[in-house]
Amino acid sequence: xxxxRWFNVRQDLSPRRRASLTVFAFLxxxxxxxxxxxxxxxxxxxISVTEPGDIAWLKPGQLIDRADFAKExxxxxxxxxxxxxxxxxxxxxxxxxxxxGRALYTAFTTAPVLRGDKWLHESLWTSIRTIGWGFLISxxxxxxxxxxxxxxxxxxxSSEPFVDFVRYMPAPAFGALMVAIFGIHLxxxxxxxxxxxxxxxxLIVANTxxxxxxxxxxxxxxxxxxxxxxxxxxxxPASLPDLYNDTRILLGWAWTYLIVAExxxxxxxxxxxxxxxxxxxxxxxxxxxxxxxxxxGVATDQLLARLGQHLFAWKNxxxxxLRNFFSRLFAGxxxxxxxxxxxxxxx
Amino acid sequence: xxxxxLLTSLAVCTASxxxxxxxxxxxxxxPGWTAFAIAEQKGWFKEAGVEVELLWFEYGPSMEAFxxxxxxxxxxxNGDGLVTGxxxxxxxxxxxxxxxxxxxxxxxxxxxxxxxxxxxxxxxxEVGFVPHLLLLNGLQKAGMKESDVELVPTPTSQTxxxxxxxxxxxxxxxxxxxGQALTALPGSTAVYTSADQPGLIYDTVSVxxxxxxxxxxxxxxxxxxxxxxxxxxxxxxxxxxxIKIMAARAGVDPKDYAAFIGGTKLLSLADSAKIFTSTxxxxxxxxxxxxxxxxxxxKNEVYKQPQDIKSYIDASLTLEAIK
Numbered sequence: 001x002x003x004x005r006w007f008n009v010r011q012d013l014s015p016r017r018r019a020s021l022t023v024f025a026f027l028x029x030x031x032x033x034x035x036x037x038x039x040x041x042x043x044x045x046x047i048s049v050t051e052p053g054d055i056a057w058l059k060p061g062q063l064i065d066r067a068d069f070a071k072e073x074x075x076x077x078x079x080x081x082x083x084x085x086x087x088x089x090x091x092x093x094x095x096x097x098x099x100x101g102r103a104l105y106t107a108f109t110t111a112p113v114l115r116g117d118k119w120l121h122e123s124l125w126t127s128i129r130t131i132g133w134g135f136l137i138s139x140x141x142x143x144x145x146x147x148x149x150x151x152x153x154x155x156x157x158s159s160e161p162f163v164d165f166v167r168y169m170p171a172p173a174f175g176a177l178m179v180a181i182f183g184i185h186l187x188x189x190x191x192x193x194x195x196x197x198x199x200x201x202x203l204i205v206a207n208t209x210x211x212x213x214x215x216x217x218x219x220x221x222x223x224x225x226x227x228x229x230x231x232x233x234x235x236x237p238a239s240l241p242d243l244y245n246d247t248r249i250l251l252g253w254a255w256t257y258l259i260v261a262e263x264x265x266x267x268x269x270x271x272x273x274x275x276x277x278x279x280x281x282x283x284x285x286x287x288x289x290x291x292x293x294x295x296x297g298v299a300t301d302q303l304l305a306r307l308g309q310h311l312f313a314w315k316n317x318x319x320x321x322l323r324n325f326f327s328r329l330f331a332g333x334x335x336x337x338x339x340x341x342x343x344x345x346x347x
Numbered sequence: 348x349x350x351x352x353l354l355t356s357l358a359v360c361t362a363s364x365x366x367x368x369x370x371x372x373x374x375x376x377x378p379g380w381t382a383f384a385i386a387e388q389k390g391w392f393k394e395a396g397v398e399v400e401l402l403w404f405e406y407g408p409s410m411e412a413f414x415x416x417x418x419x420x421x422x423x424x425n426g427d428g429l430v431t432g433x434x435x436x437x438x439x440x441x442x443x444x445x446x447x448x449x450x451x452x453x454x455x456x457x458x459x460x461x462x463x464x465x466x467x468x469x470x471x472x473e474v475g476f477v478p479h480l481l482l483l484n485g486l487q488k489a490g491m492k493e494s495d496v497e498l499v500p501t502p503t504s505q506t507x508x509x510x511x512x513x514x515x516x517x518x519x520x521x522x523x524x525x526g527q528a529l530t531a532l533p534g535s536t537a538v539y540t541s542a543d544q545p546g547l548i549y550d551t552v553s554v555x556x557x558x559x560x561x562x563x564x565x566x567x568x569x570x571x572x573x574x575x576x577x578x579x580x581x582x583x584x585x586x587x588x589x590i591k592i593m594a595a596r597a598g599v600d601p602k603d604y605a606a607f608i609g610g611t612k613l614l615s616l617a618d619s620a621k622i623f624t625s626t627x628x629x630x631x632x633x634x635x636x637x638x639x640x641x642x643x644x645x646k647n648e649v650y651k652q653p654q655d656i657k658s659y660i661d662a663s664l665t666l667e668a669i670k
Contacts, residue, residue, distance in 0.1 A: 057533060057534055057536075058533065062530065062533060063530075063533075064533040065533075068533065068534070112595075113591065113592070113595030114384065114388055114592060114595050114596060115388055117595070175408070175411065176411045176414070176415070179408070179411050179412055179415045179417060180414075180415035180416075180417075183417050184373075184402065184404075184412045184415075184417045184418065263405055263408060264408060264411075265404070265408060265412060265417075266402050266403060266404060266412075267403050267404055267405060267408075272598075273598065275405070276376070276597065276598040276599070277598065277599075279376075279504065279523060280523055280597075280598075280599045280603060281523075281527060282599070
């Protein structure tokens with residue numbers, strides 16, 4: 001028996017290999033970033049001035065193009081002046097990993113200077129709340145409408161063309177309107193996120209419901225199912241796992257709208273931090289904030305994915321206690337919620 | 348009879364609730380405006396007997412919020428006050444906080460030493476905005492016309508990169524962008540700045556006419572606090588603490604922020620009273636400066652109808668505050 005190969009068409013890997021590849025997926029970009037940052041002869045197109053020499057406009061710490069610097073040095077050498085010196089550096093928009101790491105740490109540990117200002121984790125919480133509400137409202141409206149569109153052609157024809165039309169309108173363009181209607185605090189930002197996700201959601205949900213196998217509907221009809229039952233007992237349960245996945249993907253969508261939503265009205269949340277730090281070219285802080293958003297995104301997505309595996313176990317044949325619990329919960333009174341453990345005697 | 352009593356007491360009640368609501372003031376990142384954070388942090392508004400809620404915005408959204416009627420006042424340049432008013436949100440300048448004294452710049456690439464050298468060259472700037480006005484003013488002084496240069500429409504926040512990339516020969520922008528343009532392209536110089544034409548750009552606190560008529564006494568108190576703030580920043584003993592608060596509001600290092608304060612001439616109420624009341628047609632009066640802004644705006648089709656400058660200015664609160 002030979003060792004399993006790394007590359008097999010559409011075949012799963014051992015859990016160990018899967019885990020190590022996940023780590024590799026993050027280590028590879030980090031390694032590339034480190035190489036570009038710490039190996040001085042790779043890239044480093046600028047010179048960070050250490051000693052300005054006889055050039056009046058140079059200041060220590062200033063970044064200058066390597067070619068320009070070389071030209072200046074040459075002309076100074078020719079005229080016999082004091083030659084400036086410097087070390088190779090990357091442009092300001094590419095800070096080294098440790099600088100971003102430090103910025104990440106200090107961003108959380110620095111107390112707000114002003115009375116009434118927020119810690120970074122409080123700003124983050126504001127952002128998460130904005131997303132949460134926006135997404136919840138979008139789901140509450142979008143999922144039912146999407147299901148109806150998927151079930152009934154008449155609903156679909158009378159709403160989808162317009163939804164499709166609005167979908168192309170850039171959500172940020174509604175900023176001034178949102179402020180005029182909802183004021184300047186959290187509400188207009190939530191409004192932008194709803195506009196950004198709702199219209200996509202309706203179409204995606206409708207499409208998913210339409211993909212339900214027609215055979216299931218026919219089978220239900222032969223068993224005498226009515227219209228209401230066809231929707232609630234066939235279409236919805238059959239498309240539920242896919243709807244769950246759609247919603248997960250749309251949540252990521254909502255995060256992308258956060259950045260435009262949060263500049264509407266009073267500056268707040270993580271976006272204000274990013275914008276302000278970018279304006280003053282503190283790129284280490286900018287990357288730190290972007291990484292925070294990435295971590296939150298991946299964490300929620302993984303959490304939801306795990307939950308999905310438990311909830312929709314028939315898509316994933318691993319047994320799940322959580323799923324058993326839920327299926328018993330909805331099964332009715334005849335099935336006990338917490339069945340007594342039956343000890344099988346070891347023979 | 349009873350009903351009338353009830354109604355009057357109700358009216359008095361609502362009136363007192365209305366007057367107790369804080370004055371909502373939108374401000375954004377400019378040294379003359381972040382200075383108000385000092386007054387807020389030190390509790391000077393409360394001391395003066397007026398409730399003020401300062402709301403921190405990006406500059407554009409702050410004007411949007413004012414236009415939508417969600418705040419009572421907004422801090423804008425005198426030119427942008429006209430633009431906001433022409434768009435339907437009438438506003439009245441009751442306080443001049445400062446004028447730009449070098450923070451707005453025309454930055455040219457190495458080798459270009461003066462505006463005259465820019466003849467036939469490309470200049471990146473946001474057309475119809477303050478940097479454009481600054482450039483025209485400079486060109487006029489250098490005996491040149493707008494058609495002598497080629498304007499490249501560029502968002503102000505992107506001017507540093509655009510200049511450094513070599514796509515244009517010069518840019519016009521305000522801080523922190525103008526300073527970054529200077530660092531982004533070593534050897535570049537500021538060939539013309541707002542320090543060459545003091546009063547080209549005044550920064551104001553502009554109030555909605557409705558709030559001004561309903562809460563005039565409160566606004567006078569608000570104006571009075573400004574003198575205390577300017578004094579705090581002019582006193583060498585307290586200046587650093589003031590800058591620390593302003594920098595914290597902007598979210599940057601105090602050292603970085605201090606560099607922008609020199610390019611802003613903060614005006615005491617006595618100084619601004621002179622600018623308010625002067626009838627000069629030049630830049631040493633608010634009316635004169637606004638008139639020139641108005642002509643610029645109409646010419647560049649920022650709006651169509653020339654504005655009635657007088658209706659945008661109310662000097663009386665500043666005059667009352669220094670009495």
